[in-house]
Amino acid sequence: AFIENLLSLDITYNDSSHQMLERYKQALRLCEQTFNHQHKTTARVHLNLALVYDCQLGKPLISLSHYRWWLLLNEQVLEHDHPKSIQAHNAVVRHLKLMARIKMQNVFVRKVSVEEDVLACMATDV
Helix, strand or coil, X not given: CHHHHHHHCCCCCCCCHHHXXXXXXXXXXXXXXXXXXXXXXXXXXXXXXXXXXXXXXCCHHHHHHHHHHHHHHHHHHHCCCCHHHHHHHHHHHHHHHHHHHHHHHHHHHHHHHHHHHHHHHHHHHC
């Protein structure tokens, strides 16, 4: 019950992302000490960490790690065909697709900027 309270107490829209992150990290440490890794509350904390890293801090690689933990724990604790496990699987797939799309956009932007640099250099040589 203490960990559940830690997850819900004083987390408001006024809290900074870093305050929320520290609270969830503390909750994760307590979950791992209390329940070991395989527990539904531990899975929930990983989801909360994934959301903070993803939506508020813009750290997609770290958030992906927590999304994957959320999926793994849900499959271990609830079975792979449980609705929460399916939701976790869909979130991981969606996140991977988003990361691939962002990577492709960055490659395109880099390619365009290199081409613009080449054209600029050619224009100055004339």
